[in-house]
Amino acid sequence: MSMQAREEILGRLKSVRKNTPAARPAKPVLSEINLDKEQLLQRFTSELNAQTGAVYQAKDKEDAVRILSEIASAEGLKSILATSGHIYGVDIRAFGSQNNISVSTVQDFSDRNAFRELAFAVDAGITSADFAVAETGTLGVIFYKDQPRLVSIAPPVHIAIVPVDKLYPVYENVIEQVFKDTNKIPSQFCFITGPSSTTDIKGVHFKGMHGPVKIFVIFIMTGGIGHENSDGPGKTMVR
Amino acid sequence: MFLKLFCSGFSMMRQFALSSFPDPEAAESYSRSIRAEVLERLPELLEEFEKKAISRGVKVIWARDAAEANNIILDIARQKGVQYVTKGKSMITEEIGLNEHLIKNGVDVYETDLGEVITQQLGLPPFHLVGPAINVPPEKISDIFLKNGILKEPTTDPVALGKAARMYLREKFRTQEMGIVGVNMAVAETGSFINVENEGNIRMNKSSPKTLVAIMSLEKLVPTLADAIHMTRILIRNCTGQKMTSYVSFDTGPKKPDELDGPEDVYVVILDNGRSEIYKDLKVRDILKCIRCGACMNTCPVYARIGGYPYGFTYTGPMGQAINPLLWGIENTTDLYRACTLCGSCRKTCPAGVDHPFLFLEYRSREIRKKNAKGNRTLLSRLENTIAAISSFGMRQGRAWILGVRCVRPLLNFLSKDGYIRDIPFGVQGWFGCRDLTAMPDKTFHERWKDLQNEPVPLADTAKKDVI
Numbered sequence: 001m002s003m004q005a006r007e008e009i010l011g012r013l014k015s016v017r018k019n020t021p022a023a024r025p026a027k028p029v030l031s032e033i034n035l036d037k038e039q040l041l042q043r044f045t046s047e048l049n050a051q052t053g054a055v056y057q058a059k060d061k062e063d064a065v066r067i068l069s070e071i072a073s074a075e076g077l078k079s080i081l082a083t084s085g086h087i088y089g090v091d092i093r094a095f096g097s098q099n100n101i102s103v104s105t106v107q108d109f110s111d112r113n114a115f116r117e118l119a120f121a122v123d124a125g126i127t128s129a130d131f132a133v134a135e136t137g138t139l140g141v142i143f144y145k146d147q148p149r150l151v152s153i154a155p156p157v158h159i160a161i162v163p164v165d166k167l168y169p170v171y172e173n174v175i176e177q178v179f180k181d182t183n184k185i186p187s188q189f190c191f192i193t194g195p196s197s198t199t200d201i202k203g204v205h206f207k208g209m210h211g212p213v214k215i216f217v218i219f220i221m222t223g224g225i226g227h228e229n230s231d232g233p234g235k236t237m238v239r
Numbered sequence: 240m241f242l243k244l245f246c247s248g249f250s251m252m253r254q255f256a257l258s259s260f261p262d263p264e265a266a267e268s269y270s271r272s273i274r275a276e277v278l279e280r281l282p283e284l285l286e287e288f289e290k291k292a293i294s295r296g297v298k299v300i301w302a303r304d305a306a307e308a309n310n311i312i313l314d315i316a317r318q319k320g321v322q323y324v325t326k327g328k329s330m331i332t333e334e335i336g337l338n339e340h341l342i343k344n345g346v347d348v349y350e351t352d353l354g355e356v357i358t359q360q361l362g363l364p365p366f367h368l369v370g371p372a373i374n375v376p377p378e379k380i381s382d383i384f385l386k387n388g389i390l391k392e393p394t395t396d397p398v399a400l401g402k403a404a405r406m407y408l409r410e411k412f413r414t415q416e417m418g419i420v421g422v423n424m425a426v427a428e429t430g431s432f433i434n435v436e437n438e439g440n441i442r443m444n445k446s447s448p449k450t451l452v453a454i455m456s457l458e459k460l461v462p463t464l465a466d467a468i469h470m471t472r473i474l475i476r477n478c479t480g481q482k483m484t485s486y487v488s489f490d491t492g493p494k495k496p497d498e499l500d501g502p503e504d505v506y507v508v509i510l511d512n513g514r515s516e517i518y519k520d521l522k523v524r525d526i527l528k529c530i531r532c533g534a535c536m537n538t539c540p541v542y543a544r545i546g547g548y549p550y551g552f553t554y555t556g557p558m559g560q561a562i563n564p565l566l567w568g569i570e571n572t573t574d575l576y577r578a579c580t581l582c583g584s585c586r587k588t589c590p591a592g593v594d595h596p597f598l599f600l601e602y603r604s605r606e607i608r609k610k611n612a613k614g615n616r617t618l619l620s621r622l623e624n625t626i627a628a629i630s631s632f633g634m635r636q637g638r639a640w641i642l643g644v645r646c647v648r649p650l651l652n653f654l655s656k657d658g659y660i661r662d663i664p665f666g667v668q669g670w671f672g673c674r675d676l677t678a679m680p681d682k683t684f685h686e687r688w689k690d691l692q693n694e695p696v697p698l699a700d701t702a703k704k705d706v707i
Contacts, residue, residue, distance in 0.1 A: 002311075005511075006301040009457065012515035013282040021276040028265040028469075051485075106499060115499045116447060120413045136483035148499040149446035153439055154412075171468050178489075179429055179464055185295070187494045187501055188445065191487040196439035199479075200354035200370055201377060201397035203245055209353060210405060210412070211439025211485070 032135045032169040040134040040167050041219070047137030051194025052207055053215040055137075057164075060222050064090040064161060065098070068126075071216050072099050075157055080104070081118055082126040083147050087161045088220055092126060106148055119150035124157035125212075129192075131174040132167040132217070136193050139217065140174040143188040152192065158212040160192075164219045245373060246536070246543040252480025253534060259482055260472075270473040271592035273466050274528035277458070281518065281527075284427040284460040285509070291430025295492030298506045305335035308510045312337060312419065312452055315506055316346045319450050321417045325408075327434065327441035328352035329421025330531060331456050331510060333365060333553040334566075337419070349411050351440035356404050360387055366547040367555070368533035369478055374546055408440070418444030418502070422455035423530075424470060425507075428463045431491040432507060435474060437484045445488060451502035453490070456510050458527040470530065473590045477532035517565045523598055526561045528591040533558075535585035535595065541578060550575065557585035557595045564602050570609065576602040641685075648679045655679075 035043060045055040054071075058064035068090070071077070079102040082092040096103030104122070109115040119125070127147060131140030139160055143149045152158050168174055171191065178189050196211030207213055260266040277284060289299045302308035316324055324341065326332065326348060338348045338359070350359040357372035358365060360383045365371035372380075377395040384390035384400060389407045394400060420441050424433040432453050434441045445451055461467045475484050494501030518524050536542045536556030547555035552563045552575075560579060564572040576599040585595040610620050633640040654660050655678035662671045682690070 002300045002302075005303045005307065008303060009301055009509075009511045009515050010282055010285065013285070013457075013518055016519050016521070019279055021279040022272065024272040024276065025265065025268050028269050029261055031261045047482075109499060112449075112499055116413065119500075120409060138483055143498070143501065144495065145497040145499075148501075149442070150500050153442045153446060171471075172465065175464050175468055182429075185429060185431075185491045187490065187492050187498065189489045189491075190442065191483070192485065193483040194485055196485050197437045198353050198401060200352070200357070200372060200438075201375070201380060201400055202241070203248070203370070203373060204397035206398045206401060208405070209401060209438040209440070210351065210408060210443055 030135070030170050030172075035134060035169055037167075040169060041164065043134040044132055044137050044167060047134070048194060048215075048217060049137070051137060051197075051215075053137065053194045053217060056216065056218045057221050058090075058218050061089045061091070061220065064218050064220055065095045067218055068092075068095045068159065069099050071159060072101055072124075075124070075214070077101055077123045077157065079122045080124045080126055081122045081151055081155060082106070083128060083151055087126065087128045088163055090161055090218075090220070106146055106151065115148065116150060116154075119148075119154040122155050124159055125151035125155040126159045126161070127152050129160040129162040129217070130166065131177070132162050132219070133169070133171055133174055133191070134167060135170045138171070138191050138193040140171075140178070141190050141192060142178060142186045143190070144186055149188060149190075152190075153196075153211045156208065156213045157216070158192075158195070158214070159216045159218065161218045161220065164221050167219070242374065242546050243543050245370075246538070249480055249537040250534075253477055253537070256476035256480050256482050259476075266469075266473065267590050270470055270590045271528075273461065273470060274530070274591040276462065277460050278518075278524065278527055280462065281458065281460065284462060285457060287427040288425050288430055288460060289509075291427070292425075292432075292492075292507055293430070295430050296505070297430065297492055298504065300506060300508050302508055302510045302512075304512050305510075308335050308454065308508055308512070309337055309340035311508055312454070313341055313344050313346065315450065315452060316341065316417060319417055319504075321346065321450070323347035323349060323411070323415070324417045324419050325349045325351050325411050325415050325440075325444055325448075326355070327418070327420035327436070327444050328355050328371070329419070329454065330365070330368065330553060331421055331454055332419065335510070335512065337454075349408065351408050351411070351444065352438060353401055353404055356408070357383075360384070360389075364548065365553065365555070367536060368531055368558070412440075412443040412447050415444075415448045417450040417452070418448045419452045419454065420444050422453050422459050422507075423474065424461050424467050425455055425459050426462075426464055426467050426489075427460055429491055431464075431467075431489045433467055433471065433487065433489050435471060435478075435484050435487050437479070437481075437486070439486060442486050442488055445490060445502070446500050449503045450506075451490075451493075451504070452506045452508060454508040454510060456512065457514050458529075474530055474532050477530075477534040477588075477590050513566050520565075523565060523601055525593055526558075526565060526598060528593050529558050529562065529589075530591045531558070532590065534588045534590065535593075538584045538588045540580065540582060540584065558593070561593065561595045561598045569602050569605055572602075573606060644683060648683075651676075652679050 048055050056067045058067050082105045085093045085105050093103050129139040130142045195207040195213055195215045196209045197207045198209040199205045257263040292299050300311050341348050350356050354371035357380055366374045380400050381393045390403045422432045423435045475481050493505045535558050539557050542556040550559050554562055560575040563575055579599050581596045583596050633643045654663055658678050660676040
């Protein structure tokens with residue numbers, strides 16, 4: 001039935017005389033591509049702050065654990081689901097044991113339903129992010145075996161760890177890399193910008209509709225763009 | 240008042256968001272050129288998308304009309320043995336009446352977009368493309384949520400109501416086996432489909448269940464990923480006045496075997512429902528450029544006063560006035576394309592390059608031509624034609640016009656009562672059904688002007704200092 005429908009529909013569409021599409025105008029320029037590394041970080045931070053997301057700069061992996069501990073304490077986290085025991089070298093299990101937090105990782109699961117149950121039960125999900133985009137304070141996340149989708153959408157808090165050298169000016173920089181190798185296109189790729197939100201009742205805006213209520217992004221600055229003198233966590237946080 | 244504020248507020252946010260482009264006009268001009276190209280290349284882009292999507296493991300199914308699409312999705316639900324499905328907001332499923340069809344056949348449907356949850360519970364049609372329940376008072380939402388066990392204590396706080404819906408739907412997301420979503424864009428280059436959202440319900444629907452059905456109307460294509468990125472920027476700015484929504488997800492095939500979540504089966508239903516016939520109609524097919532951003536509604540002076548319900552169809556505002564006549568018949572939708580001042584604000588706002596007023600004029604013209612076609616002529620249409628021919632002659636002959644006006648004025652005033660003409664004979668009751676005509680003054684403007692020339696010019700009252 002579908003094949004017959006296909007032939008009928010395409011037949012009708014193809015019966016129309018095709019004109020050569022008009023030449024497109026020049027592609028609009030994007031101002032973000034001219035930002036230097038310092039400005040990219042500032043832009044990312046201000047954009048995500050505007051969405052109530054908090055941005056931290058960790059001097060190194062140990063500093064990232066300290067920042068995670070601060071977030072966990074402030075948010076009262078008791079249980080977390082992480083995409084790995086080590087995310088970009090940050091020891092998530094050590095962070096858990098230091099703070100008396102129950103840590104589960106994706107590798108602990110082989111059963112889909114058990115994993116889903118836990119994703120909806122934990123206080124927070126900790127993931128890596130493959131990219132960050134300064135344009136709008138956006139994370140780019142490729143979903144695959146070690147990065148399941150629910151960790152960044154089901155728990156009420158999402159914490160993402162990303163090396164600062166993964167920060168790019170605009171979406172195009174990211175999309176080119178994600179889809180470059182046609183044999184390695186992920187089943188899903190997602191841009192994440194702030195917590196989930198809605199304005200559906202009387203236009204009143206609030207964060208935390210179905211996905212996370214809060215989002216925290218920790219940049220690992222090691223080998224990065226020279227923010228060693230950062231005042232530490234909370235510096236750029238919006239509360 | 241709320242509606243006016245809502246529409247003007249959205250328009251201001253849109254302008255602000257567009258100003259983030261170094262050259263907003265160039266950005267919109269580029270998006271219009273993408274949509275124009277899509278229309279020219281539609282069959283080849285559809286074939287390319289289908290080929291790429293299938294090569295990624297997607298099951299692509301074509302549906303000629305609403306009934307076919309509804310049955311395809313019902314069959315999938317039955318085949319998977321699901322008791323209920325959850326749905327992301329999708330206007331195309333509203334167009335085909337999918338919810339009603341599934342429920343009638345024993346499959347429960349849970350809307351998951353907050354606005355759609357409210358309209359589903361209240362049994363209301365969508366009020367706005369982007370905010371389907373934006374007009375519903377919190378008191379009403381509280382009442383229905385209490386009645387249906389979503390809320391425990393009454394509240395009019397929008398945040399508390401939203402959180403109650405969150406808790407209610409988390410249970411559905413946690414156990415769902417099949418999700419249904421619409422499609423914002425389908426990328427021919429890669430066979431990917433893209434969803435743009437803020438709430439996270441679409442991501443839930445694309446992550447939690449084992450089966451995912453994405454339904455798209457056949458014009459939702461973009462040629463390349465680069466085009467998709469540009470259109471995403473444009474769509475979001477025009478849709479919600481944001482620079483970026485919380486989530487933009489790109490799906491290319493089902494989950495890989497070693498992945499813990501995501502759909503094992505992905506179906507993409509490509510729906511025609513009259514669009515291939517519209518495509519053949521070169522004069523009006525530009526409506527297929529529409530990207531469903533809703534910007535035309537927010538700028539429309541008529542929509543800002545009456546809202547979505549009076550349109551009587553799923554698609555409201557100028558885009559609805561433009562597409563509904565083609566979907567449901569020009570003769571069945573007369574009020575839509577006539578209830579327009581032709582101010583052109585929608586055309587100026589449209590980032591896809593749809594010329595709505597041109598379409599309305601074309602529909603009006605087609606309606607009249609159909610009425611005047613041989614065999615369709617009625618006494619009324621003959622009378623209208625005669626009056627139009629006489630008026631046309633008069634307008635071209637100055638003296639004849641003056642003579643005609645002199646004759647008609649006393650005739651009309653003969654029918655007036657208390658300064659108003661409330662009806663005239665010969666079948667124009669329709670016009671007088673909802674309005675009166677003020678009685679004609681005794682003299683025309685020219686006659687009064689002529690008389691004034693003979694009157695002395697009144698002198699300024701020198702006693703009053705403020706009179707110059």
